[in-house]
Amino acid sequence: MQSPTGHDLQIAAPEGDSEFALATELKILRDVFRLLPTGVTVQDEQGRFLLVNDAAAAQLGMAGTEPEAPASKELEQRRTTGIELLRSGSQAIEEECVSSGQARQVLLTTHRPVRIAGRNLLLSSSADISEQKTLEDHLFRSAYYDELTGLPNRGVIEHRANALLQRDQPHGGFALAFLDIDNFKHINDYYGHPNGDALLVEVAKRLGMDLRESDMLSRISGDEFLLLLNPIRSEQEVAEYIQFTLQRLRAPYFIDGSEIFASTSIGVSLYPEHGRSYEVLRQNADIAMYSVKNDGKGSAAFFDAGMEREALARMKVEQSLRLAILEKRFCCAFQTKVDIRTQDIKGIEALVRLRDEGGVIHAPGTFVNLAVELGLIDELTHLVLAEIVKSIDPINQTFGPDTSISINVAAKQACNPEFMRSFAQALAATGYPERFMIEVTEDAFVTKTQFQQDILPLFRILGVRISIDDFGTGYSSLSALADITADEIKIDRSFITDIHKRPRSQGILRAIESLSEALGMTVIAEGIETFEELAYLQAATKIRYAQGFYFSRPIFLDELRPAIPVASEARASLASRPPQENRQAYARSDRYRR
Numbered sequence: 001m002q003s004p005t006g007h008d009l010q011i012a013a014p015e016g017d018s019e020f021a022l023a024t025e026l027k028i029l030r031d032v033f034r035l036l037p038t039g040v041t042v043q044d045e046q047g048r049f050l051l052v053n054d055a056a057a058a059q060l061g062m063a064g065t066e067p068e069a070p071a072s073k074e075l076e077q078r079r080t081t082g083i084e085l086l087r088s089g090s091q092a093i094e095e096e097c098v099s100s101g102q103a104r105q106v107l108l109t110t111h112r113p114v115r116i117a118g119r120n121l122l123l124s125s126s127a128d129i130s131e132q133k134t135l136e137d138h139l140f141r142s143a144y145y146d147e148l149t150g151l152p153n154r155g156v157i158e159h160r161a162n163a164l165l166q167r168d169q170p171h172g173g174f175a176l177a178f179l180d181i182d183n184f185k186h187i188n189d190y191y192g193h194p195n196g197d198a199l200l201v202e203v204a205k206r207l208g209m210d211l212r213e214s215d216m217l218s219r220i221s222g223d224e225f226l227l228l229l230n231p232i233r234s235e236q237e238v239a240e241y242i243q244f245t246l247q248r249l250r251a252p253y254f255i256d257g258s259e260i261f262a263s264t265s266i267g268v269s270l271y272p273e274h275g276r277s278y279e280v281l282r283q284n285a286d287i288a289m290y291s292v293k294n295d296g297k298g299s300a301a302f303f304d305a306g307m308e309r310e311a312l313a314r315m316k317v318e319q320s321l322r323l324a325i326l327e328k329r330f331c332c333a334f335q336t337k338v339d340i341r342t343q344d345i346k347g348i349e350a351l352v353r354l355r356d357e358g359g360v361i362h363a364p365g366t367f368v369n370l371a372v373e374l375g376l377i378d379e380l381t382h383l384v385l386a387e388i389v390k391s392i393d394p395i396n397q398t399f400g401p402d403t404s405i406s407i408n409v410a411a412k413q414a415c416n417p418e419f420m421r422s423f424a425q426a427l428a429a430t431g432y433p434e435r436f437m438i439e440v441t442e443d444a445f446v447t448k449t450q451f452q453q454d455i456l457p458l459f460r461i462l463g464v465r466i467s468i469d470d471f472g473t474g475y476s477s478l479s480a481l482a483d484i485t486a487d488e489i490k491i492d493r494s495f496i497t498d499i500h501k502r503p504r505s506q507g508i509l510r511a512i513e514s515l516s517e518a519l520g521m522t523v524i525a526e527g528i529e530t531f532e533e534l535a536y537l538q539a540a541t542k543i544r545y546a547q548g549f550y551f552s553r554p555i556f557l558d559e560l561r562p563a564i565p566v567a568s569e570a571r572a573s574l575a576s577r578p579p580q581e582n583r584q585a586y587a588r589s590d591r592y593r594r
């Protein structure tokens, strides 16, 4: 055993020398007491310190049994506690926060009144539990608070709302507002995730700016916040506050040198009018928020029963879409892409259709966006490809074995390397990938560099071509042309309708035409419906290809095959029949609801 000074301590005393043995034992005990890692003190009934070991002296700011001047407040507190406990004769365990030097320590102190040598004394021992407390605090924060914004999480706001509901004061109303940043994914994609995170922190700050003590703001997930306004006096008061909040959130955000604009959609439910449980109130605020999203975003709405009916109907559509995917109740209609000089079929576009449980066929306008939203679109696209592969013989017989086959891919998919890789593999597995063309809208090119660098090569290597669909309707048209080496541009129908009567559209058409010529891309006009539109294209432009009801509505092969049995006949038939007649033939075959 080593003494504090480093000398060996002899416990065994020389034979017969009991006084020496006692003195040695006392010295050992004193040193042990002094060096105990736990702080130990002994106080008398006046609160005076009779014994203080080194650890306790450091914790309480003492030099031996005397206070360092000035006496710390922890020490004063100890004195009072000592007097009180010895007076009452009770023992106690308490947590104490002390500052030793710069650092703060948390102590767990046990006080025990004892009677020694006829005196009433208080024996106190303090263990340092700072590390354990830090861990507990950390666990507490991560269980109840959002790391990014520091706001309470969904569990905390739910708890607060439930507490209010339990009180159920006769006139105590509150409001729950569900907030969602519009197009946050685009912002994240465009400005990068760190800036997206910075935006969320900024939004949280703006939202929390003038909340009352009794209100609560929570981040419940990604870009969703929940705001509890309590108490409220009237719907009008809440409406005014929400309008003010919307304005505040609309002001530009300056993040990392960029000026970012973001809007927010807000849905509000009121207690007790819109529900008597937290779950119902939250759900109804959510429903109101979704109705804002559907009506164009960036504003606020209070919940009403009509919205609930709409949400139910939507849920029904969602369920039936999930079921349709599970049961593979999809088919393809094919629309021809025609050479307007020769009437030859250059290619076809596969347009997906859903067959509902009653056998009614639905156009993609009713379900494609929903499939994207629900994360079902990848499966749907693979089903479309499988359908094409299954029908390749009739496709070849009807339209010719060299026609290109276009498949639409949603913008969200086009930016997803994982899906695009699996899709490229599926195209390769057909054995004829070079016949395929992928149609993507301009929205896909928000993340242009990624598309150009990581995704395009996957398809180039297979000979699969890329078409920019609905060209001119997105917000990146020209920059898409500059950066994406696509093979085809499909000019949106909105430019083509009545083109012969619209000089401005004619100018735009000419500009697109010469741009695409310079960039080596084929131009195709979408949505030709009338002879006049076609005649204009033929006479005034060099545009070679077109697609539209004038030539052919999207057709189902099943219905066409008996009438046109072989490819040569089919093509001869399509080419020789006047367009009007073709239109009637196809009109019969496309019976989907619009």
Ligand code: C2E
Binding pocket: 335, 350, 351, 352, 363, 364, 365, 368, 377, 381, 384, 407, 408, 409, 410, 439, 469, 470, 493, 526, 527, 528, 529, 547, 548, 549, 550, 554
């Ligand atoms: P889109 O790719 O631009 O396809 C052209 C749409 O315009 C088709 O509507 C077609 O029937 C319609 N159309 C063609 N010619 C004319 C015309 O002369 N006049 C008029 N008024 N319309 C014409 P559809 O089949 O309802 O498809 C709508 C959109 O749904 C497509 O637009 C495409 O963006 C999307 N879509 C279709 N199939 C798929 C698919 O398999 N996957 C994905 N992600 N989207 C698809």
Ligand code: MG
Binding pocket: 349, 408, 439, 469
């Ligand atoms: Mg298309």
Ligand code: MG
Binding pocket: 469, 470, 490, 492, 526
């Ligand atoms: Mg289009």
